[in-house]
Amino acid sequence: MTPNKAIESLHQLGEEMRSYLAQTTSVAGIDKTTASGIKEQWEYALRHAEQENGWFTRENILNALTNISGWLNRDALSQWIEPYRIPRHNPNPLSVGIIMAGNIPLVGFHDLISILATGNKAIVKFSHSDRVLMEFLLNKLKAMGLAWSEWATNDGNGEASFDRMAFPGMDAVIATGSDNSAKHFEYYFRNKPHIIRRSRNSAAVLDGTEKDEELQKLGTDIFSYFGLGCRNVSKLYVPEGYDFKAFFRNMERFGSVINNHKYANNYLYNRTIYLMNGSRFTDNNFLLVIEDSSLASPCATLHFEYYKNEDALAGLLLAEKDKLQCIACGNRIKDNLMKLNTGFSGGIFAGFGKTQSPALNDYADGVDVIAFLNQIQAHSLIKTISGNL
Structure with a gap:
């Protein structure tokens, strides 16, 4: 299929998705056999997904669909791929294997449309x-x-057994997993062009001047998808002497997360561990906040670290550069960090409340998937031409 036709199909899906989102009132008594209408099909899929994965609440699924629906727009898709000068007709399409993560709803969809579009x-x-x-x-x-x-x-069990898989039909692989699985992916796909994604986390930087509205938006970055996404804020960098009172006051609106039994189990487990270890932490009955230099924090836990000044802050962030997915902060902090020549691109920064709303050109890990695919096709074309001379 040509890129133009692919974009039309993606736009068509987006139109259906937007139509469904505009009328998301729950429909009772739906099963697969009665889900004949468009809305009923979507409702059935959502309920089935909720049943299969306790983390995938209706609210979280709708959040994911809302963000994706913004991508699946003819104009947005065309503007996205236009700079890459994709030929109108792709005579030799690549076959790209994609191993998807599943930590939050539809987390692998961006890689998918990068291939299809x-x-x-x-x-x-x-x-x-x-x-x-x-x-x-x-x-x-x-x-x-x-x-x-x-x-x-x-x-025989429906699970991937890579040592028994055949890869001849694949021109490239995009695989996402943990740090441990990434080591295996690197070995399995060593002879194929590949993008291997490891564990990453996101952080927020505060300077103590944030307004209530900004802190409430930060709460969305922390609690959306129960904090399980790589773009969720798992750690705060705060100035020495920072007063957390305003922070906790503005987190109160997110207290309903504790009603999810999986989240509650993680909260109780981590709280027990901290108590048994005699760790010092602050607890608001649904979030544990503890001073820790680690970027990754357990579910229902938020790490924080003090910084002395912005030069010191830049050093702390640079030490985690290969593990950071994005940094939530205000414009002043962003501008100052950019001026300090930290090596961070502007794309890694997000405004408060925006970490889980990436644009089409916000590639995971900063790796441009379309440029990667174009490079493979260009290499293949050069090889073909050389072989015909």
Whole structure:
């Protein structure tokens, strides 16, 4: 399929998604056999996903769909790929394997549309945590003319067994996982062009001048998706002597997270560990805030670290550069950090409340997927031309 046709199919899905989001009142008594209407199909998919994964609440799924629906717009998609000078007709589309994560709803969708919107083919390995929603959307795209295939497995249990998989039909692989799984991916795909994504986290920088509205938006960065995404804020950098009173006052509106049993179990478990270890922490009955230099924090826990001045802050952030997905902060902090030649690109910074609302050109880990695919195609073309001389 040509990129233009792919964009039309993605836009069509976006139109259906936006129509559903405009009328998201729950419909009772839906099952697969009665889900004949468009809205009923979406409602069934959402309920099925909730049943399969206790982290995937209706609110979190709708948040993910709302962000994705902003991507699936003809003008937005065209403007996104225009700088790459993608040929109108892709005579030799790549077959790209994609191993998806499943920590938050539809987290692998951006990689997917990066492949499809450029006229290439996707071979999908679903995450067992996010199969329902992703397969639902992919089947919608297939009905709209966008072909994809599932990554075949050979272990008899529906799980990936990479040592028994054949890769000859794949031109490249994009794999997302933990630091441990990344080591295995690097080995398995050593002979294929690849993007391997490891564990990353996001941080926020405060200077004590933040208004209540900004702190409330920061709360969204912390608590959306129960803090499980790599773009969720897991750590605060605060100036020495910072008073947390305003912070905790503005977090109160997020207290309903404790009503999710999986979140509550993590909160109680981590609280017990801290108490047994005699750790000093602050507790507001749904969030544990503890001083810790680690960027990654357990679920229901937020780390913080003091900084003496902005030069010291820049040093702390640089030490975590390869582990940071994004940094939430105000414009003053952003401008000052950029002036200090930290090496951070502007794309790593996000305004408060925006960390989980990336734009189409906000690539995970800062790795431009479309440029990566273009480079492979260019290399393949040069090789073909050389072989014909």
